[in-house]
Amino acid sequence: MARELSIVIPAYNEGPHIGEVLGELATLLREHDLAAEIIVVDDGSSDDTGAAALRAGARVLRHRRNRGYGASLKTGIRAARHDRVAITDADGTYPMEYLPRMLDLLDEADMVVGARTGANVSVPLVRRPAKWALNLLANYVASEKIADLNSGLRVFRRQTVLPYFPILPDQFSWTTTITLALLCDKHAVRYVPIDYRARSGRSKIKPWDAGAFTMLILRMAVLFRPLRVFLPLVGLFLLYGGVKLIVDLRSPHENISATAVLALLSALMILLMGMVADVVVTRTGRLNPEAVIGAHDATFEEMSADGAGDGARGASEAGTESPTS
Structure with missing residues (x-):
C-alpha cells in the first residue's frame, strides 16, 4: 500500500525554477510508490510561480500578498490532507532523493530533519560564522547537539506541529523555532545527513537576519528553558x-x-x-494540543486549471476544507 504524504513548498518569485523542482519530486514519487499531494504556496509572487506550479501538476494555494516563508508553511500545513507532512524549498537546493529515507525514520520519531552535513554542501562562506554561532547558542538552549538548526527539508506529523502554531513566526525563522520547540518539549528529532546544492537565483535571506535569529533563540529559551x-x-x-x-x-x-x-x-x-x-x-507544561490558538484558517486562494481562484479557503483538519470570510 502506498504511503500517504503531503509535501508543502513555499514559493516566492520562483517561476524559473519551480517546474524543475516539481519534476524531480514527481519522478521520486513514482519510483518509490508514494501517494503524495504536492502543495505549492505562492506567497504573493509577482511572476508566474503559481501558473508554472499548476502546469507541473501541483496543488497551488496563493496568498493575495507576500506574507513570509513561515506564513506560507502554515498555510500549506493547515491545508494538507495527510498527517505526514514534508517541507522543502522551491529553489532546488535540497535533493529530493533523501525523502523516502526520512519518511521511513518518521515511524520512530516526531520529526526528521535533513541535516546539511553530507559530502557535497554548498553554503556561502559569508554565512558560516553566523550559522556556527547560532548553532552554538541553540545547542546550549536545547541541551543537546543540533545537527542542523534551520534546514528547510524535513518531515513531521501534522498533529505534532499544529499546537505550536501560536509561537511559530511568519518569516524564515519558522524552521529554527519548530526545531527548538520540539527539542525543548522532549520530542524525538532525528537527523539524516544530506547534500545541499548551490541556490538557483538570489537568496531572500539578508545578512542582518542573523540578529533576528539570535533574538528568536533567546526568546525560545525564555519560553521553554x-x-x-x-x-x-x-x-x-x-x-x-x-x-x-x-x-x-x-x-x-x-x-x-x-x-x-x-x-x-x-x-x-x-x-x-x-x-x-x-x-x-x-x-x-507543553502547549495544549487541543488549543491551537492563532492557527485559524488563513485567507488564500486555491488556483484551478483555468487560472481562476476558488475563493478564500482554509483547512482546520486534515482532509477537511472550510470557507473563510
Missing part, C-alpha cells in the same frame, strides 16, 4: 559583586560600596525571576 538564560546572568552579577565586595573589604576604609551591593541584589532578583519563570513553564 528560562533558567538557561537567567542562571548565566546570575553568575555574572555574583562574580562581579563578589570580587567588588572582596576589594572593598580589603581597602583601608573597609566600606562595602554601593556597586557591590547593587550587583549582589541584582543577582538575587534575576535568580528569583528565573525561578518564577521556570515554575510557570513547568506548571503549564
Whole structure:
C-alpha cells in the first residue's frame, strides 16, 4: 500500500525554477510508490510561480500578498490532507532523493530533519560564522547537539506541529523555532545527513537576519528553558559583586560600596525571576494540543486549471476544507 504524504513548498518569485523542482519530486514519487499531494504556496509572487506550479501538476494555494516563508508553511500545513507532512524549498537546493529515507525514520520519531552535513554542501562562506554561532547558542538552549538548526527539508506529523502554531513566526525563522520547540518539549528529532546544492537565483535571506535569529533563540529559551538564560546572568552579577565586595573589604576604609551591593541584589532578583519563570513553564507544561490558538484558517486562494481562484479557503483538519470570510 502506498504511503500517504503531503509535501508543502513555499514559493516566492520562483517561476524559473519551480517546474524543475516539481519534476524531480514527481519522478521520486513514482519510483518509490508514494501517494503524495504536492502543495505549492505562492506567497504573493509577482511572476508566474503559481501558473508554472499548476502546469507541473501541483496543488497551488496563493496568498493575495507576500506574507513570509513561515506564513506560507502554515498555510500549506493547515491545508494538507495527510498527517505526514514534508517541507522543502522551491529553489532546488535540497535533493529530493533523501525523502523516502526520512519518511521511513518518521515511524520512530516526531520529526526528521535533513541535516546539511553530507559530502557535497554548498553554503556561502559569508554565512558560516553566523550559522556556527547560532548553532552554538541553540545547542546550549536545547541541551543537546543540533545537527542542523534551520534546514528547510524535513518531515513531521501534522498533529505534532499544529499546537505550536501560536509561537511559530511568519518569516524564515519558522524552521529554527519548530526545531527548538520540539527539542525543548522532549520530542524525538532525528537527523539524516544530506547534500545541499548551490541556490538557483538570489537568496531572500539578508545578512542582518542573523540578529533576528539570535533574538528568536533567546526568546525560545525564555519560553521553554528560562533558567538557561537567567542562571548565566546570575553568575555574572555574583562574580562581579563578589570580587567588588572582596576589594572593598580589603581597602583601608573597609566600606562595602554601593556597586557591590547593587550587583549582589541584582543577582538575587534575576535568580528569583528565573525561578518564577521556570515554575510557570513547568506548571503549564507543553502547549495544549487541543488549543491551537492563532492557527485559524488563513485567507488564500486555491488556483484551478483555468487560472481562476476558488475563493478564500482554509483547512482546520486534515482532509477537511472550510470557507473563510
